[in-house]
Amino acid sequence: MNLFKQEDTIVALATGNIKSALAIIRISGSIAKTVVSSVFFTKNHNPVTIEDRKVYHGYIYDNDKKLDEVILYYLKAPHTYTGEDTVEISTHGNPLIVQKIVNLLLSKGIRPADKGEFTYRAFINNKMDLSEAEAVNELINSSNSKSVELALNSLQGSLSNKIKNIKQDLTTLFAYLEVSLDYPQEDIDFLTRDQKKESMQKIISQLNDLISSYSLSKLITNGIKIAIVGKPNAGKSSILNSILGYQRAIVTDIAGTTTDTIEETVEYNGISITIIDTAGIRYHTTNTIEKIGQERSKSSIEVADIILWITDSSIDFDDNDKQIANLLKDKQAKTIVVLNKSDLQQKISLTELKKIANINTVINFSTVIKTPIETILNKIFELMNLTDIEENTNVLLNTRQYNLICKVQEHLNKILELIDKGDSDEIVSFETQNALNSLNEILGIDAKEDILHTVFSKFCVGK
Numbered sequence: 001m002n003l004f005k006q007e008d009t010i011v012a013l014a015t016g017n018i019k020s021a022l023a024i025i026r027i028s029g030s031i032a033k034t035v036v037s038s039v040f041f042t043k044n045h046n047p048v049t050i051e052d053r054k055v056y057h058g059y060i061y062d063n064d065k066k067l068d069e070v071i072l073y074y075l076k077a078p079h080t081y082t083g084e085d086t087v088e089i090s091t092h093g094n095p096l097i098v099q100k101i102v103n104l105l106l107s108k109g110i111r112p113a114d115k116g117e118f119t120y121r122a123f124i125n126n127k128m129d130l131s132e133a134e135a136v137n138e139l140i141n142s143s144n145s146k147s148v149e150l151a152l153n154s155l156q157g158s159l160s161n162k163i164k165n166i167k168q169d170l171t172t173l174f175a176y177l178e179v180s181l182d183y184p185q186e187d188i189d190f191l192t193r194d195q196k197k198e199s200m201q202k203i204i205s206q207l208n209d210l211i212s213s214y215s216l217s218k219l220i221t222n223g224i225k226i227a228i229v230g231k232p233n234a235g236k237s238s239i240l241n242s243i244l245g246y247q248r249a250i251v252t253d254i255a256g257t258t259t260d261t262i263e264e265t266v267e268y269n270g271i272s273i274t275i276i277d278t279a280g281i282r283y284h285t286t287n288t289i290e291k292i293g294q295e296r297s298k299s300s301i302e303v304a305d306i307i308l309w310i311t312d313s314s315i316d317f318d319d320n321d322k323q324i325a326n327l328l329k330d331k332q333a334k335t336i337v338v339l340n341k342s343d344l345q346q347k348i349s350l351t352e353l354k355k356i357a358n359i360n361t362v363i364n365f366s367t368v369i370k371t372p373i374e375t376i377l378n379k380i381f382e383l384m385n386l387t388d389i390e391e392n393t394n395v396l397l398n399t400r401q402y403n404l405i406c407k408v409q410e411h412l413n414k415i416l417e418l419i420d421k422g423d424s425d426e427i428v429s430f431e432t433q434n435a436l437n438s439l440n441e442i443l444g445i446d447a448k449e450d451i452l453h454t455v456f457s458k459f460c461v462g463k
Contacts, residue, residue, distance in 0.1 A: 006124065009035065011105050012113035012462040013098055020093030025101060026462060027087045027110060028118055033074055035108040036087045040072055050087075052076040060089070062104050068097045082118050083125025116459025120452070123444060130444025130455065131159050131401065137459050138221075138397050146270035147221045150395050159401075160443060162394045166206055166408075167439045173199050174432045193419055196428075200416045207409045213395040214402045216385070219305075220395075223265070223272030224384060227304035227333070231320035234310045235340040235367070240264070240277040242373040261300055268377050271386060276300040304333045306380050311337060313364075314344035317353065325353075334360045334383045338376065343368045400455070404438045411435035 009029025015022070027036065037050055041061050048058055052074060060067040071090040080086040091097055106112065116137070123133045135154035142148040154160075173196065228236045244266055262277040278300050301307060307328060311321065328335055339348060342364035350362060361379055365371045381387050396402045415431045440446060 006121065009110045010113035010117055011102060011110045012118070013102065014088070014462040015093070017095055017098075018093070019095065023091050023093040023095075023098045025089040025091060025098065025105075026113075026118065027089075027105065028080070028082045028084045028113075028121060029110070030085060031109060032085045032087045033076075035105060035110055036072065036074070036089070038108065039104055040070075050074045060091070060101050060104070062100070067100050067104065068092055070101075078125065081127065082121040083127050084121060113461060114456075115461050116456035116463060117461075119459060119463055120456045123452075128155075129160050130447060130452075131163065131397075131442055132157060133444070134397055134401070134455060135159075136463065140460065140463060143221070144223060144267050144270060144272040146389065149270065150217065150220060150393065151397065153393070154395070154397055158394050159396070162206070162210065163439055163442050166203055167436060169199065169203050170432060170436055170439070174429065174436065193422065196419045197416060200412055200419065204409065204412050204416070207405055207412065210394065210396055210405050211402070211409065213393070216389070216393075217395040217397055219384065219386070220271055220389070223274055224305050224380065224386075225274045225276070225303060226306045226308060226380065227276045227278060227300040228308045228310060229278050229301060229324060229327075230310035231312075231318075231324065234312045236277055236310045237262075238367050239308065239310055239338065239340070239365070239373075239376070240275055242367065243273070243275055243377065269381060269386070271381075273377075273380075276304070298327060301327060301331060301333070305384065307331065307333045307335045308376065309335055309337045309359075310340050311348060311353075312341055313339035313346045313348045314341045316347050317349065336360060336376070336379060336383070337362045338365045339363065340365050341368075342366045342371070401442055404442050407438045408435045411438070 007030070009027065009031045011025065011027045014024040014026040033050055037047070039060050039062070040048055040050070040056070040058050042048060042058055045059075045061060045064070048056055050056065050072070053076075055071060055073045057069075057071055059069055068091050073088060075086045077083060077085045089101065091101060102112075119128075119133050119136050122128050123130060128136075132155055135151050138151035139148060139155060142151050228239055230236050240262065244264055263274060264277075265272055265274045267273070309324060309328065311317075337353065337359050339346065339362060343366040353359065353362075360383055363376055363379060365376065378387075396405060411431045411434045415428050415435075418428050418431065441451070444452070
């Protein structure tokens with residue numbers, strides 16, 4: 001992207017480049033209206049006077065050749081997404097038609113847009129700051145309802161406002177420090193050491209909340225990965241089918257039906273859950289296929305956030321269960337033991353179970369008496385701290401924002417240390433300015449070209 005060549009008018013397909021009912025071609029720049037007016041006519045090839053914020057029905061012509069019947073609307077700068085004159089053409093979604101119209105516009109002095117260039121122009125023209133621009137890309141790429149909510153919340157300025165409030169508190173402190181340096185002999189009420197510490201601690205507390213939000217943001221964006229493990233015929237596939245709401249896995253009374261991992265994704269409470277139903281784990285097996293399946297089961301355990309250990313509570317704890325307990329020792333994933341077939345007489349001793357396994361919780365379950373599958377799912381969300389996510393939660397959406405907030409935290413912790421030691425306001429002022437610079441970088445204030453290129457190159461063309 002040529003970040004400094006904003007005098008060009010650009011064009012791109014704003015919808016997917018596939019056959020569809022409709023496609024939208026977006027044009028932004030100073031000659032957008034002029035160029036479109038030269039190719040947009042009525043059915044009888046009469047010119048159309050295009051006015052701001054009006055919708056027009058007509059035809060795109062290449063000289064005397066009609067290319068397509070379209071709907072067009074024009075938005076005059078600065079009241080547009082990019083802050084520039086913008087035209088959008090709604091055409092039929094055949095890629096051949098779209099390409100002919102785009103080629104026609106290119107022949108009139110418009111150039112193809114680069115990745116993210118429309119949003120870049122919105123940023124340059126102060127329609128949004130950099131954190132809001134990043135939220136646009138997150139919104140486009142969100143894979144579940146909750147991540148859409150968080151990205152939309154950030155696009156509407158929740159994170160920006162939080163950063164700006166922190167910046168304002170820091171700027172106020174910085175101003176006091178600068179005055180004390182410039183006018184040390186004047187009769188001015190300067191901040192006491194305790195007041196400076198109190199200000200710092202308040203800001204650091206807000207930063208800590210934001211830093212903690214990043215793990216939540218990643219979890220929501222990536223979803224929860226669940227490995228269902230257990231010995232053969234414990235009821236793993238029945239649990240999988242219950243979560244999915246349909247018969248994905250074969251369920252029989254024959255042990256070892258599942259010889260490979262089955263992976264499916266479902267959304268629950270707005271968050272993606274990827275469930276891996278693993279092959280039953282036996283203490284000894286000579287079946288080559290079953291051995292491979294069990295190795296894959298062990299690999300699934302390594303990448304899981306939650307392990308559902310399905311046990312048949314109607315039979316005694318055996319060597320297979322002990323082997324599974326050993327596999328689950330010292331794993332980072334949280335383990336939920338599901339005592340399946342709890343409608344029958346239970347023979348598993350919970351006391352014995354807890355002695356040999358690292359268990360977070362135990363749930364009684366039975367498909368016969370129709371235990372609600374929400375019993376398991378709600379416990380998963382509770383263990384992952386996902387039960388009470390507010391829509392207006394401020395979260396860091398990406399690594400860039402997280403690293404910058406961590407830098408701000410480092411500067412402020414150093415300031416707090418300097419204040420405790422009674423060091424000069426000059427050193428404190430220097431660290432405060434560094435912290436402000438990092439906050440500015442999150443918002444994109446005085447951002448360097450390479451940073452902007454990195455951010456906007458992640459976008460798709462047309463946004």
